[in-house]
Amino acid sequence: MKAYRQLDREKLLELKKELTQQFDEVKAKGLSLDMSRGKPGKDQLDLSMPMLDLVNAGSDMKCENGMDCRNYGVLDGIPEAKRLLSSMIDTDSEHVIVFGNSSLNIMFDTVSRCMLKGVLGSTPWCKLDKVKFLCPSPGYDRHFKVTEFFGIEMITVPMLPDGPDMDVVEELVSKDEAIKGIWCVPKYSNPQGYTYSDETVRRFANLKPAAKDFRIFWDNAYCVHHLYEEDQDSLLDIITECEKAGNPDLVLEFASTSKVSFPGAGVSVLAASKANLEEVKKYITTQTIGHDKINQLRHVRFFKDVEGIEEHMMKHAALIRPKFEAVLNTLDRELSGLDIGQWTKPKGGYFISFDSMEGCAKAIVAKTKEAGVVMTGAGATFPYGKDPKDSNIRIAPTLPSAQELALAAEIFVLSVKLVSVEKLLG
Numbered sequence: 001m002k003a004y005r006q007l008d009r010e011k012l013l014e015l016k017k018e019l020t021q022q023f024d025e026v027k028a029k030g031l032s033l034d035m036s037r038g039k040p041g042k043d044q045l046d047l048s049m050p051m052l053d054l055v056n057a058g059s060d061m062k063c064e065n066g067m068d069c070r071n072y073g074v075l076d077g078i079p080e081a082k083r084l085l086s087s088m089i090d091t092d093s094e095h096v097i098v099f100g101n102s103s104l105n106i107m108f109d110t111v112s113r114c115m116l117k118g119v120l121g122s123t124p125w126c127k128l129d130k131v132k133f134l135c136p137s138p139g140y141d142r143h144f145k146v147t148e149f150f151g152i153e154m155i156t157v158p159m160l161p162d163g164p165d166m167d168v169v170e171e172l173v174s175k176d177e178a179i180k181g182i183w184c185v186p187k188y189s190n191p192q193g194y195t196y197s198d199e200t201v202r203r204f205a206n207l208k209p210a211a212k213d214f215r216i217f218w219d220n221a222y223c224v225h226h227l228y229e230e231d232q233d234s235l236l237d238i239i240t241e242c243e244k245a246g247n248p249d250l251v252l253e254f255a256s257t258s259k260v261s262f263p264g265a266g267v268s269v270l271a272a273s274k275a276n277l278e279e280v281k282k283y284i285t286t287q288t289i290g291h292d293k294i295n296q297l298r299h300v301r302f303f304k305d306v307e308g309i310e311e312h313m314m315k316h317a318a319l320i321r322p323k324f325e326a327v328l329n330t331l332d333r334e335l336s337g338l339d340i341g342q343w344t345k346p347k348g349g350y351f352i353s354f355d356s357m358e359g360c361a362k363a364i365v366a367k368t369k370e371a372g373v374v375m376t377g378a379g380a381t382f383p384y385g386k387d388p389k390d391s392n393i394r395i396a397p398t399l400p401s402a403q404e405l406a407l408a409a410e411i412f413v414l415s416v417k418l419v420s421v422e423k424l425l426g
């Protein structure tokens, strides 16, 4: 098939008629499919069920230092959970605090503390005229919601296959004292599945921000979420790189086991320098006496160590790889050569990122919905929900079954074709 742009009007009209007929046929099936949110499938959740039997009424509830995990105590996590979660993100126990069930929650609280109390003695951000964050985009919609919630101005930075455009990042942070942070998903990024190169990580570690209270918000949500056993991306440890660069306090790293064990019932972690952790502890001691140690114990007894997590993640990969491949095969088969879209082929994470012709994404998402397929809202991957080119669509292939997914992908490509033809017809 020729690129759509090369077709004359008559051919396009013919194509539109054909595609409309196909679309009406699938629409008549009255389907209800969801490719909108990055949730694990039921079979993935089943993998972690034995964890629930490992800590029960008959279990020894003491952690390795003899503390009874049923009782109050320990603000920063039981030792074995600190070891497990720190090794998951390639750092060590000294650099972490184990939190509750959600890393997004830690990120929200962190921004909130910076607003109210500042950073290591700086002026609280809420007292400043202007606070700005850099937002590599497309990115994670909930990050952008957090900064929007606090009235922080968001500045879009282009994402490249090896990470955010660092020329832009360096230039902006070095000149503008109002820029206090940047959102990063450094490994298998949401939604493109890109991993930051070693050079990008080192450039981050060596940033010279005008604002002394600037922080990199390093959300390593997909640190162990490989799709393949052999072909895996690797990421430098930002904490070590910041130490080497003489900037140990520059980064705050977040992660969780949400998509390793149970979303909403996993364990989360904050990693940072000693000075940053001391400050966080000073404040969270007012907020909580301690997080859920029983859940920490459950996770440690189930996974044992980082090798246990890696083994477990290969079981996830076996379940979701065919789903990614089903979508990618459909995109390749149906859209290659038409010049109406581009898509990423990630080696890990939870998403495929699709870029349509400019000005088509909203219409495509609306079209798929007409045929019963819910996608993430177009624009969601940009600050304020506004994609300047109206072209990015996030595809989340993990939740539907393989059969549902095959159907949903067919509907998606049909919608892309139809909307693109309509756009070209004007």
Ligand code: PLP
Binding pocket: 038, 101, 102, 103, 104, 105, 140, 185, 190, 219, 221, 255, 256, 257, 258, 263, 264, 268
């Ligand atoms: N960070 C990223 C990049 C995500 O994609 C998600 C969930 O989709 C989260 C954080 C949420 O993590 P948690 O469940 O630990 O709050």
